[in-house]
Amino acid sequence: MATVTRNSSPPPTPPSRAPNDDEWRFNTISSPCEWIEDYHPGGYHPVHLGDAFNDGRYKVIRKLGDGAYSTVWLARDLRNNIYVALKIMVSEISYSTREVQLLRYIAEHAPTEGIRYITQLLDEFQHHGSNGIHKCLVFEAMDPTVNTMVEELPQFNPRKWGMKVRYPPRMAKSILKQSLQALAFLHGKGIAHGDFQPGNMLIALIDINSMPEEVFQQETRVISPPVERLDGKQDLWAPRYLCVAQSLMAFTPYAGDFRLKLSDMGGAYFFNDPPAKIITPLGLRSPELVLTGAVDKFLDIWSFGCLVFELITGQPLCCVPSTGFEDDDHLLALSALLGPLPDSLSQHWKTASLYFTSERELFNCELGGVGDSGEPLMLPQNSLEEFFDEAAPEVSEEEADKIKKLIRRVLQYEPTKRPSAAELLSGPWFCEEKGDLS
Helix, strand or coil: CCCCCCCCCCCCCCCCCCHHHCCCCCCCCCCCCHHHCCCCCCCCCCCCCCCCCCCCEEEEEEEEEECCCCEEEEEEECCCCCEEHHHHEEEHHHHCCHHHHHHHHHHCHHHHHHHHHHHHEEEEEEECCCCCCEEEEEEECCEEHHHHHHHCCCCCCCCCCCCCCCCCCCCHHHHHHHHHHHHHHHCCEECCCCCHHHEEEECCCCCCCCHHHHCCCCCCCEEECCCCCCCCCCCCCHHHHHHHHCHHHHHHHCCCCCCEECCCCHHHHHHHCCCCCCCHHHHCCCHHHHHHHHCCCCHHHHHHHHHHHHHCCCCCCCCCCCCCCCHHHHHHHHHHHHHCCHHHHHHCCCCCCEECCCCCCCCHHHCCCCCCCCCCCCCCCCHHHHHHHHHCCCEEEHHHHHHHHHHHHHCCHHHCCCCCCCHHHHHHHCCCCCCHCC
């Protein structure tokens, strides 16, 4: 039996769900890790550095990342003497994920192309832990994500006041083209990614398999203070400490011709079998998804159009914080950037009268309607082109004009009018020679 610090009675079993405020078990941990309270039956599996999985085959060395449904670790495959990425799912969804089904389909029907564009699934198994049975997926080791790599580029370290942290244009264009090639591959197989975003784009590593484990071991500075319960007892469902995700960017050819693959197929789906719930980030959701819940093959293309703006300018096209009025916030932004919604969409906007007159003229921008003062709030209404120019991306005027036209071409309210991934790849911007980009 585990020892405790205050008395011999065992700690109470946590609920198999996210806890209420009065059910929190732990002292706050401020390190940028997963939430400690999510270690409960149905939640994360507690992992410690050096742990071994699947009968001792995979040895955990370093934390690579975490998300709402999993933690990801760099591990050593002791049988094949290679490094791998070990993804450990929360136990509550271990049997409901489509990810394995889709990865198996790709491996069977397009093995060569699949390896080129999608992170390769090497193994899968189940792990029985204190919080339930966890599906574990083993992938080829890749890191960092497009989200994190920009933060670690040498030109942004040390960070200076007023510095614009964004990819150099050539890198941004390479990322966009490679991610679009991967998207064209998936769509050609009748599969939508469903969560097409920079956090799910991984950069390939150099050959690291001959390097000793010591090179990759988690640094002490990125390990949290000890996990401590509020009641002083030892917890049976959580790890003794948390690890901060530690990038492998030093082992990528980021300064040259890097290679990118799409990862995290947990939100993916076959065109003919869309899910009831989508996990696309709020700011990358298409207007038809926001207003009607329509889930189809056109959602990835809309997300791509948003990402062209984001990667070139260094800021999101639509920043949609959780306020309780997320949909209104998003739709107001789109109306300003792209023009008024068509009747086919606006008829589904139930709260449009809080912002527009019966003639569909904007009179108020305050979310939730006119406030207690009775005075409508009006904000500047910048078009897509004006917003792009204000961000002052590091491209020539001619190049900027091409990019703005590309984004306009993609972000069309009518889904069927959006170009396919293959059509975009054959378009003028992506067919240019490398030297054409400023």
